[in-house]
Amino acid sequence: MTYELPRRILLLHQRFHILRLEYNTDKNDRQRELGCQHKRITVVFALLQLPQVQESPPFHLKQMIGARASRWFTFLLCLLSWLQTDAFLVGITYVGNAVAKGAVCLDGSPPAYHMDKGFGAGVNNWLVHFEGGGWCNNVSTCLNRKSTRLGSSTKMAKEIEFSGLLSNKEKFNPDFYNWNRIKVRYCDGASFTGDVERVDPATNLHFRGARVWLAIIDDLLAKGMSKAENALLSGCSAGGLTSILHCDNFRSLLPVGTKVKCLADAGYFINVKDVSGTLHIQSVYDEVVTLHGSAKNLPSPCTSTMKPSMCFFPQNVAQGIRTPLFLVNAAYDSWQIKNILAPGIADPHGQWHSCKLDIKQCSSSQLETMQGFRLQFINALSGLGTSSTKGMFINSCYAHCQTEMQETWLRADSPVLGKTPIAKAVGDWYYDRSPFQKIDCPYPCDSSCHNRIFE
Template sequence: MERLRRWIINIVVCALLSITTEGVGVGITYLESAVAKGAVCLDGTAPAFHWDKGSGSGINNWMVLIEGGGWCQDIANCIDRKGCDRGSSTLMRKEFGFSGILGPQNRTNPDFSNWNRVKVRYCDGASFTGDVEAVDPINRLHFRGARIWHAVMDELLEKGMKNAENAILTGCSAGGLATILHCDDFRDHLPSTTKVKCVADAGYFIHGKDISGGSYVESFYKQVVSLHGSVKNLPQSCTSRTNPPELCFFPQYVIPHMHTPIFIISAAYDSWQIKNILAPGPADKLRAWDTCKFDFRTCSQNQMNVIQSFRYQVLNALKPVMDNKQHGLFLDSCYAHCQAGGEDTWMLDNSPIIDNTTIAKAVGDWFYERNYYNKVDNCGYPCNPTCPDLNEAD
């Protein structure tokens, strides 16, 4: 029964994750040369990416976006995962629409629309950190995310990124976490003359307390790191200082030791974190949060008080970003998850704003140093009227 339940959930999740974004379709490139290096997806297939070439003033500028889509923490979940495009490149869409921060239109993406824009597909299940040589002949799972990362970087350098004048590494959710974990390494791959910064969207997963008083997310990430052999590929600047080292899967322990400027886009009421860090199923034995965490309109006053207190956990975890002037921050009081990938939340008339500034303008001003931007909605949910209504839709 449990296997059937997980299979059904996996089918639904895979279907949702496969929905293309708006924008012009960009064809897929399979990196077949990486297979000989063991840089492969969970099922052993070649990694892949989509590349929309730059033009005009953006011909030597590069935006590399790492796709998101959760993690797999045990063999059963990784086996399920390789049954969709987050574990096998053979199941990936051949074309992907680019929008938001990858958008091709100057009207909705004025600072980056003519850059080389790359979407790196996510098929390893550990934010591109794993590297286990052995492959069990029974489950045939390959934990090789770190090898994929390096293979893709090498390929993009050969395709022209080695001549980059400006470069940004970005990503949403698990891709946002990968952005944080690989930001300094991305800087190291590029010439010293390249202006390099990173933008992590909804990837700042906090080491927080759940409704039971424990930290289910800590045990979950510990399983991910252990299964994929990730510790050796987490930032050494963090693992050499943090005990246990697997805590370096949490951005709040990585950011203080980073050298590369990074901009954090996040929601104080991040919908994934509300569901999986504050009120995960294992911490909610009576299932009292089953409805509330998906739709705040159904929450009791006590539950809303707990949700409001979660915002303070988020603010505390973000102090390393707030306290460093080279970093940027857009923390709205929305119930949302990932806000840079779509035009509706990136830069339209009804997009989320803080101090009359959209996310797109905040990131652009920060990257080009037109204006320092480190802003927080100084009020609780639902104080920001520009937030999208994602209740029951996330």
């Protein structure tokens, strides 16, 4: 069931010029964690038992008395505090001239991004961050995406929150706060690699991710990125994979004198068997690369020696990347555990259901299997190579995407490795203050983790 905030709180939002929340269509992302007054408060909207709001009914205060009123009051204070300090809203920019180039979303709509301009000493520095959202590997799944924000810019929120590595406040993002910060919306379904000229009139699906990539970069170059002194290509999840696959290409599109590096957050997807013994993710990637015509846009050092779809796996391309690359990843990546190790198709009786929702609910045998996954993940990191230009922050958390949320990027209780939070590790590496290549001890050794709990 979908719940809405009561009307009285919506009026408070309007008064403070906040908030148009964009809810992820994935039910597993209905959780938002808020830090308030030095303590973590996890707000799961379903647990609040909010009343369903109709057209415009009054909100009855008698429904908010006693403990429930106290809960609402705490929630509201934390929400307002969080919104006013950690995050801010940034409007959308549509790249209208991209349509003439065939650079469009799955439904044919123009690509889009959100940009907060740099200031002060950061005015000529650029951070380009790509949104995540999985992939579509057949006509059916792509048609489903076409009617959502992951396939159409007409479905995207006009404003989204910037926090974490996109924050504009020095105390929350000391190394990148005054850069030009861009979040590129994801609407092609293949990590910006597809390019099929023909459009089937029966489906009207456009597989043009590689063209969207170029159209976005061209638009940013025209807006000043052509004069960049520093640039960082980053992304989360499928966007993290984008930053890996396009890393050297990004370098080639910028001036020779620009300092260019790449950051992949939760984008190091590995090729392992699921709990039924099947290479499920490999078959998915086979279908993605074939459907979207991605082969010609994948790193050539890999495609010259391997089947193109195998070059969708970072472990097979990372060592060949010449541009400095940093990985932020949980060794027990929650998305990979749920969709690569124990996807529904491999667990027809739902034995992994509770474990995937909350790692504390895993049985001893399931934890043993997950420890095996961690070892395979660490082994796959050998594909990154040993160059000091490559960095990694691999913690033992049950998490997915840790750079976009303030509480995992840089807060008093953020995840750390060797007492170093993610923001400092990335900043030190980018500015060559010190290298950073650390892998955490096995779960449950790390008390700094913000482990995800799903509905």
